[in-house]
Amino acid sequence: MVTDTAIFEAVGEVADPEVPVLTIADLGVLRGVRHEGDEVVVTITPTYSGCPAMDLIKHEVELTLDSLQLKGRVETVLSPAWTTDWMSDEGKAKLTEYGIAPPTGRRAVGGPVSLSLTIRCPLCGSPDTTELSRFGSTSCKSLWRCNSCREPFDHFKNL
Amino acid sequence: MSDLFIYTLRLGDDALIAAQRTAEWIAAAPQLEEDVALGNIGLDQLGQARSLLQYAGTVEGAGRTEDDLAYFRDERDFLNAQLTELPNGDFARSMAKLLYFATYQHLLYEELRSSSDETLAGVAGKAVKEVAYHVDHATQWVLRLGDGTEESHARMQAGLQEMWPYTAELFATDDLVQRLDAAVDPSTLEEEWLRRVTEVIDASTCERPTSAYQHSGGREGRHTEHFGYLLAELQHVARSHPGAKW
Numbered sequence: 505m506v507t508d509t510a511i512f513e514a515v516g517e518v519a520d521p522e523v524p525v526l527t528i529a530d531l532g533v534l535r536g537v538r539h540e541g542d543e544v545v546v547t548i549t550p551t552y553s554g555c556p557a558m559d560l561i562k563h564e565v566e567l568t569l570d571s572l573q574l575k576g577r578v579e580t581v582l583s584p585a586w587t588t589d590w591m592s593d594e595g596k597a598k599l600t601e602y603g604i605a606p607p608t609g610r611r612a613v614g615g616p617v618s619l620s621l622t623i624r625c626p627l628c629g630s631p632d633t634t635e636l637s638r639f640g641s642t643s644c645k646s647l648w649r650c651n652s653c654r655e656p657f658d659h660f661k662n663l
Numbered sequence: 664m665s666d667l668f669i670y671t672l673r674l675g676d677d678a679l680i681a682a683q684r685t686a687e688w689i690a691a692a693p694q695l696e697e698d699v700a701l702g703n704i705g706l707d708q709l710g711q712a713r714s715l716l717q718y719a720g721t722v723e724g725a726g727r728t729e730d731d732l733a734y735f736r737d738e739r740d741f742l743n744a745q746l747t748e749l750p751n752g753d754f755a756r757s758m759a760k761l762l763y764f765a766t767y768q769h770l771l772y773e774e775l776r777s778s779s780d781e782t783l784a785g786v787a788g789k790a791v792k793e794v795a796y797h798v799d800h801a802t803q804w805v806l807r808l809g810d811g812t813e814e815s816h817a818r819m820q821a822g823l824q825e826m827w828p829y830t831a832e833l834f835a836t837d838d839l840v841q842r843l844d845a846a847v848d849p850s851t852l853e854e855e856w857l858r859r860v861t862e863v864i865d866a867s868t869c870e871r872p873t874s875a876y877q878h879s880g881g882r883e884g885r886h887t888e889h890f891g892y893l894l895a896e897l898q899h900v901a902r903s904h905p906g907a908k909w
Contacts, residue, residue, distance in 0.1 A: 553789050554710025582714060583785030585792065638800060639700035643707065643793075647696065663792050 506572060508544075512537045514572060515546055518564040521557045522642045523660075525602040528561060532590025535581060544569060544576030549586045551663070552643040588662050600626045605648065605659040623659045625650035633657075666843040667780065668722045669742065672732070673882060674771075674783075675715030676743035679733055681764060682708035683897050684751055693754055700800060704761070707793040714786045734901035738891055739884040746829035748881075748890045752822065755815070758804040759822035765797035766859050767833045770852040780845035802863050809867025816868065823864060824872040831877035 515537065516529030528534040528548065535547040546565050550558050562578045569576040588607035596606035605626045622631050630652035638661070640647040645658040685705035692698040716729040746764060751757045772794060775787035808819040834853040840846040864871045880886070901907070 550710070550789075552707060552710060552793060553714055553786075554706035554708070556706070581785070582789045583781070585785070585789040587792075637696035637700055638796060639696075639703040641699065643703050647699070 506574065508537045508539065511544060511546070511569075511572065511574065515565045515568045518561060518568060521560045522644075523599070523602070523604065525598050526595050528565075530592050530595030530598065532586060532592070533561065542575060544574050545579055546576060547579045547581050549581050551586050553582075555643060586663070588660065591660075599660055603627060603657060604645070605657060607660050607662045609662065623648055625653060625655070626657055627655050628653040665722060666839050667845060668719055669839060670843055670846045671715055671719040671722060671783065673742045675712050675719055675732070676741050677747050677764075677768075678708045678715060679712035680741070680743040680747040680893065682706075682712055683893060684747065684749075684757075685761075687751055688757065704797050704800065707790075707797070711786065711790045711793075714789075718782050718786070730901070734898045735905075738886055738894055741886065741890070741894075742882050742884060744829070744832045745878050745881040745887050745890075746826065746833065748887060748893055749826065749829060750889050752825065753818060754804075755808050755818040756822035756825055758801050758808065759819070759826045761797060762801035762805050762860065762863060763826055763830050763833075765794055765801055766856055767830075767849075767852065769794045769798050770856055770859075771847055771849065774847040774852070778845045778847070783845055805863055805869075806867045809864070809869040819867065820869045823869055824874075827872035828874040828877050832879045832881055835879060835882065837882070 512529075512534070516527055516534050518528045518534075520526045520528060520531055520533070531551065533548050533551065535549050537547075538545050546569070548558070548561060548565065558580065562580070565578050566576075589609060591607060599606040603626050605623045608623065623633055623635075624631050625633050625648075628650060630650055632651040633648050634651060635646060636649055636656070637647040640658050640661075644660055644663070646661045647656065648659050649656045682705045685701055685708060688701040689698055689705070692701055712733070713729050716732045720727040720729060720732055746760065749760065751760075769791060772787040772791035776784055776791060778784045778787065805819060805823075808815040810816070811819075834849045834856070836848050836850040840848045861871050878887075
């Protein structure tokens with residue numbers, strides 16, 4: 505029998521279709537693997553309620569289970585709610601290399617004061633950057649511009 | 664129909680109809696970044712609607728899916744507050760609506776996180792973090808437009824005024840929310856909502872509207888004349904091709 509840990513590692517390799525440099529294990533979208541009798545149950549959680557990538561991720565996990573010749577299903581859970589704190593350090597490093605500024609662990613909204621916090625440019629490292637829009641090309645990102653190298657970049661925003 | 668089913672429908676319909684209106688801005692917003700922002704906000708609202716309507720279907724136990732509930736109910740079966748169905752109007756009106764609605768949703772979801780119903784608490788725990796960004800977005804626009812030019816100030820003031828008579832309905836209490844242990848009684852949120860909204864309006868140099876008359880009826884399925892048109896657009900593909908898959 506394939507162990508739950510081995511299955512977790514295998515399905516954890518499924519890439520996020522929106523940010524293909526990250527796996528669902530890096531993101532913390534993969535929550536767990538367990539056996540119910542001879543059936544494998546994989547639980548995943550969306551980054552945002554409306555994340556359109558969830559259907560594809562679910563399908564890819566099912567294909568991975570199939571390739572391991574395992575009978576199983578995928579469950580989507582909402583609680584506990586996903587947070588960027590679950591992103592692995594390795595995932596954050598991969599994001600920076602890919603050109604997306606990783607989450608900083610500090611919320612930009614929701615506190616008593618709405619603050620704009622500086623995000624370092626992932627391309628040249630300059631802290632002199634401007635937020636263009638708090639909403640970017642996908643729900644999980646905001647749009648920034650670097651004032652030093654003038655390049656626009658995405659920031660994986662804190663949630 | 665159980666109380667929990669009706670309560671979940673109210674929350675789900677609010678989110679669904681808000682999503683539909685927000686999405687109307689896509690490709691029509693004043694700038695590209697705003698298109699993207701409103702697209703994302705609409706997607707959050709739609710995601711919340713899906714979770715809630717799916718759960719409503721489960722609670723009802725009659726085999727209806729989220730799609731059945733969204734596409735195959737008639738006007739009088741929808742329980743959303745009338746504020747959510749109002750036409751977008753100009754951009755300032757839409758931002759006034761978003762400020763009122765998102766501030767309400769934020770307070771509601773904060774409380775609902777500790778609901779005795781685990782699923783509702785889960786949806787709320789997820790949604791509250793998303794809605795914080797919606798409140799922030801609306802706040803920034805209300806400040807910018809209200810404290811902007813003479814023209815933008817006049818439009819912001821008009822938008823705040825026009826949406827105001829639809830806000831009391833969000834906080835209306837009834838037997839159902841008082842009876843249902845899992846529910847948040849929205850009347851308990853009104854004071855804090857008023858405080859937060861007033862703070863933003865004051866800072867924007869606009870006047871906080873007052874209105875003796877307040878509309879109601881959405882929670883009982885009575886809607887404005889605009890709602891039928893919205894549903895026609897939302898539902899016509901699904902109803903023209905029932906059972907279609909893509």
